[in-house]
Amino acid sequence: MANVRLKNITKRFGSVTAVNNVCLDIPHGKVTALLGPSGCGKTTILLMLAGIYKPTEGEIYFDDLQVNGIPPQLRNVGLVFQSYALYPHMTAFENIAFPLKLKKLPKAEIQKRVEEIAEVVQIGDLLDRKPGQMSGGQQQRVALCRALVKKPDLLLLDEPLSNLDARLRLETRAEIKRIQQELGITTILVTHDQVEAVTMADQVAVLKAGVLQQYGTPKELLEQPANLFVASFLGDPPMNLLQGELEYQEGRCYFRSGRSLRLPVPPLAAKGLQKSPGQKLILGIRPEHLTITWERGRAPWRGKVFLVEFLGRDKLLDFRFGDQSLRVLVPATFPVERGEVLGIEPQVEHLHIFDPQTGLALTGPPEGLRACSDHEPA
């Protein structure tokens, strides 16, 4: 199997629309993440791909084959859930061997396949243990082996790291990525954690309330968010969002927010805007795209440091302008005290401008990046 395609997929449970007209092309051999807050329809999409749920509308294709009517056991997909769901009375070996036993493979063949996959996942030394004698991370790797031993065409992972503590999560994240690359298996990763999606996936589909918001590489989503939801869901610390309006003077375009903030809008960004003075807008800029400057007179913005937050390698400075807050990321070694007045320079090429009514980016990505095919982002 090469590619997976969702074509105008909708899933309703009674009056609840869990997935709303989603189109996605999922490429072969890559990791695609489904990212969004709890309840946005991620698991429902995964279960439709596995064949456990049937779409209410739309079609699912594995290559050119429409699979809507094909039952789960004939789809050759491997599923791994947040809860490892291993059989507690069986050893790791028996757990991994289980799907092959169901297929009635010869004993020697089962032995060989389990050992092979255990070596790839590097749990060869755990095969005699029962789940109770393993850590959460080890159990999750056994569950991964159980999904992979069938040599599935498609690996579906539903929040596989959620039950692990922070350090194990990092380790297991890297492990899954390594195994995926080694096997070259098409993988769909469901997660609500944007860091997980951005670090593990080749492309990310962002969902909100069952509707696809944007589909692209992590870089595209971070640098060219299609709307306010994507802009604020991805990135850590989150993007600054300021409310204001447009102002024109001597042919130049400015963004004004309150009395103290007035910022030239670069011509390229201004190009996409309607020339209507007073038009309400939201300006977005990430904390890492603001620079502190000592030349106060020249800086477009000046502010008093309201709060200094240590984030390990960085410090996050929080400035307040009226009721709006602006956060700036600086190195941890940067000398700064609460109450100091500093100049702030935005890197104008990283400005984003959004329509507060629709939430859509006005300086946004080329059409093709917004979502896929015939789908309108909400």
Ligand SMILES: Nc1ncnc2c1ncn2[C@@H]1O[C@H](COP(=O)(O)OP(=O)(O)O)[C@@H](O)[C@H]1O
């Ligand atoms: N079997 C079901 N019956 C009724 N409603 C469901 C069922 N499964 C999911 N839902 C609803 O569909 C929406 C999406 O759920 P889900 O796909 O589990 O979200 P996610 O995995 O993103 O947290 C939620 O509103 C959820 O309550």
Ligand SMILES: [Mg+2]
């Ligand atoms: Mg879920």
